[in-house]
Amino acid sequence: MHTAGTSPAHPAHARSEHIPSPSDQSEHTGHGGHAGHSDHVAMFRRLFWIMFALAVPVVFASDMFAMLVGYSLPDATWIAWISPVLGTVMFAWGGSPFLTGAVSEIRSRAPGMMLLIALAITVAFVASMGASLGVLDHQLDFWWELALLIVIMLLGHWVEMRSLAQTTSALDSLAALLPDTAERVEGDGVVSVAPDQLQLGDVVIVRPGGRVPADGTIVAGSASMDESMITGESRTVRRGDGEQVVAGTVATDSGIRVQVTAVGQDTALAGIGRLVADAQNSTSRAQRIADTAAGWLFWFALGAAVITAVVWTQFGMGDDAVIRTITVLVIACPHALGLAIPLVVSIATERAARGGVLVKDRLALETMRTVDTVLFDKTGTLTKGEPTVTAVEVTGNRTPDEVLALAAAAETDSEHPLARAIVTAAQLRNLTVPAATDFRSSPAIGVSVDVNGTRIQVGGPALLEQEHATELPIADRWRRDGAIILHVLADGVVIGALGLADEIRAESRAAIDALHDRGITVVMITGDADAVAKSVATELGVDRYFAGVKPEDKSHSVADLQQEGRTVAMVGDGVNDAPALAQADVGIAIGAGTDVAIASAGVILASDDPRSVLSVIELSRASYRKMKQNLWWAAGYNLISVPLAAGVLAPVGFVLPMSVGAILMSLSTIIVAANAQLLRRLDLTPDASTGALGDGSRDPVSTS
Template sequence: MSTPHQHHGDDSHSGHSGSEQHPAATAASDGSEQPHHGAAEAHVGHEAADHGDHGDHAGHAGHAGHGDHAAAFRDKFWWTLALAVPVVVFSEMFADLLGYMPPDFPGSGWVSPVLGTVIFFYGGAPFLTGAVAEARSRRPGMMMLVALAITVAFVASWATTLGFASGLDFWWELALLIVIMLLGHWLEMRALGAASGALDALAELLPDVAERVADDGAVVEAPLDELRTGDVVLVRAGSRVPTDGVVVDGSAHLDEAMITGESKPVRRGPGDAVVGGTVATDSTLRVRVTAVGADTALAGIQRLVADAQASSSRAQALADRAAALLFWFALVAGMLTFAVWALLGNVPDAVERTVTVLVIACPHALGLAIPLVIAISTERAARSGVLVKNRLALERMRTVDTVLFDKTGTLTQGRLTLLGHAAVRGVSDDELLALAAAVESDSEHPIARAVTAAHDGPLPAVRDFATLPGRGVEAKVGGRTVHVGGPALLSELGLSEPAELAETTRGWQQQAASVLHVVSDGRVIGALAVADEIRPGARAAIDALHARGVQVAMVTGDAQHVADAVAAELGIDEVFAQVLPADKHAKVAELQARGRKVAFTGDGLNDGPALAQADVGIAIGAGTDVAMESAGVVLASDDPRSVVSVIELSRASYRKMQQNLAWAAGYNVIAVPLAAGVLAWAGFVLSPAVGAILMSASTIVVAANAQLLRRLDLDPERVTARAAGHPSPRSPQPAPR
């Protein structure tokens, strides 16, 4: 098997791996078609190492099942509310405030204490158990503050009820405090559950059963878990593809929006890879299964979303430390409040002010500030085809000032085509193409496939085929020795290009084409031009990056003139040409040595080291398993404009984190002194229940602010149009050639 880029003396296709596969077919993209594996020793898992354990934000006993937690808090809220109504109605303190006589009958004085006790142990259970968990983990936070507040109110109220103290009847405030706290947690769980709904939405993409085609042609329904690799399934028009596979019969437009974020249906025919969960919109297909269960692209996307939503981040670590500090701040403030009011001779007010301080200082909003932004941003990204593997990578993306693109398969389609051919006098075009295609027919190189695909009809017999590493190929064709290769081949053979071909080949080179010469028995008889078409949207992506103040560089194994031509066409700032696949990471390090924050974008197996070396590694088109493991962000689509979407998402989510942290911290700085009673001399006091309302209101503000991320439009076409300051185009325009 030949080694690419040594085969023809041109590294133009060194990075490409699996370019002809569907962009999201991650499980099938193993690069098996590519002869050269580049840096298989890539250190995978670079970004995955920091998956933290902050899944319980400040003491919640695990948020793995947000839907279950939301239902539990909902039930507790309604039952506790029902129990709280008689507690409040029978409270003498509450009756005095409103000026009515509470119901009076034998035993009526025990209604509030008995039901208040039930509320304390039933409704307050999540906070009490959470406090124990925080104490055991030595991470004091919101739960310990809430537990401390309701316990103080509970003990003081029972002391008054039993006659050990007077004026400390807080049953109604205790009941309302727990009700309001449960309401706040229910709303929080609903918000987090909605944000995590991306996983449920992805799971719902798959049908319950598939129509399997038996060996005799009969079609039978089969559950998905009974499908095996190699089975053929029937996908009818309007139905979903049940699992990953390759089309073996039929052609249809597939809606891949949920997988790649691409809103326009994509045509898929025989030989094309398709992904489970996509919809055949107009025709029927027969698909051979290539992956099932956990090996499918959809399962891989689910894992990425789940990992990202559970991953740690620097902002989260900051919030955790702030929540812990706030606990001690609130505890000290509560003790000082009690001491000052007790010294003033007002013990009931001392207890009430202390409870209010403990409640109002709960770092609930602080605990929610980051996890909710993480959950919403990763869910929003996943729906747009941007799969965040780790929060640290996304956070760093906002600081990136240089994006280094691998050319082949990233800025270009990664599929070579024959751009042109020219024969010397005395040689026909048909003869030139037949000889070249015959020699190349035994090669698996992408250039060889482009040459053979351009020739119709039978080929002459070939024998003694050989690869000339770094120069080209040779073979015997009908008694003649024929060579096909690049400039290095002519140098080795001691030949020069005929003058009659020079003007044509210069024109090809200006079009970023690679030039091959065909040599027959030691004489150059013609030249061929092969080119890799630039992706639609590549120019728009680079213009949008420039508009955001980001420099763009390109690395390629191509000859310098080819790389320069592509760079000129796309407006790229810096070019690294003739770079071996294993040396791409060195170019990333070179940029970093200049003080640049680098995002590397590539799709190939041999891009692994460069993806790991970069400040942010972005695997585009969900290329290969190694590329995905080494990257911090995976783009399900192969649109380079999605890189701009990642920057947009990074900056927007970071702004939300900053805003939420500022609000949550600032609220406490103002609210705690008020709760302590600094304005009591002016007649302004806060009851524990009002403190709980304010604390819950703070949480709602943070949650509502995070929800605004849902309005962020991450469609690559519209994002690049906005970044470049242009109105959103209706359809992408291919880059001019």
């Protein structure tokens, strides 16, 4: 890593270099490990449609439903057995996910929604079958209620699992950073082997533009290493004989030979993978609010049923005790509660996707409203992650355009990132770049060409030392600002200097200002040197920054902020960000970043606009309001209807009939669904200048 006061040398690339990206390699490795979500989506979808088809005749052949709606059933024996036969199929087949889920909740001693649903459908089935067989009172014929209950619950769980199915494997993406093959030196020849076949002490060849297959020490050659995927350092770092290189990094300009010192689980890349896995496991145990509500509702319903049975029995009304108890349990089943959260999540994620925000983790969406600190990775997030010419200084009667054009002529045949930045700067200024011949590159020194008989050279400190030239005075100030400094020489004489830096995104300042307006602390973290970090932090007005941070320390920095009592959202795009994204309360990945960063985050921004973080905050707040409102609607129905069904007003002559309770249950479900639909009106488009969201950014029906 470079420190303030040094400028890296400027080597040149081979003409046809191609650096494979993680996305390139992931095409070969594939993704796995998440088939379970897809299987559940398919299962609930299939079950829903099958049960829906079976529910239609069950409902319309039910005496209670016919009496409720007001039509008469044909007086035929086979009609009376439609509901019992098909209802039994629905209970055994469509209810199986809830029955098995209830068993799991019992074993884990954590009763929740699955147990409550299983209890309701079991009671409804037993009572209905008893009524059909004439063993129990005909009022206990709940076949139509059982059918609707199973269909609505399957619909809710289908929607829920579909919202969880959009995910990828972080560890597979980490593995994709390794090359498909490694070139191992054996005797006088070279053999291609898989990276996992390498052993300690093996010597491998890494060609220009190739990735290092395993951690090791350079034993021959030197190269400018692109370590940004591992360290976050935006500049290439020169590595030579005896220096360490890390698996997954890229030799950008020259070939090297590396002796393997670590393989498999001992590599730095594997260590990052363990950090990601540990952080994800530590945050995955959080309890969802719907499960908590269902847990309380379970005990509420069970307690109400027991009290109902005891009280009615004490008054010597055994038959009424059975009817009232079963009615309580059936009415208490959370039709609306089953849709309250997954429906909001489904609509919110759909709305977010149209606004360029992909929500992978419902907990991340819910937590974002409480975030008081946003931690931005600098390179590729607040900045573009690529060098840009920021200043040109000249000597004598030269003009900045003339010096830049000559530098571009020298760099045209180079594919180094700094060379591309210089050529791009000339193109943006519409400069005429003169033709050059006799292109030469010297690793760690620079490039040279012949332009109309004049030798033009571009390079760093090593070039000045070679030519016995002196850097321009402006270089000290540029260096303090963290710029990369290249000098341009004509026949060995300095004619100008170029300052290059990682360009700050135009939207970054607006995003940070808008976050400050919301009372949110903004922190920046980077692997770059302090001078670079300080320059960017000062320009953007961030509250704090961490510089020179190693990969493993990024997650530690997040943990340190959390220990201060902060709720932290981490925004990043690189592999080195993955552990921090997983450690943070909310991980937000820039969509242009690596697969592993995306896989480690709970929220993904499809664009590279940091203002999209504000969209996540507003979406979180609006979604949470909808969740609360829906939970109150859903649970409120139970809190009111269960006591009425139990007969709390029986002394004054009112007992809630099952039919009325069913209507209230359906009404509760309709209200929950309609309320969730209002999220579609949320405006997530950031204002071009202020970073604020559009007029629709506030919840249309916020009752908080």
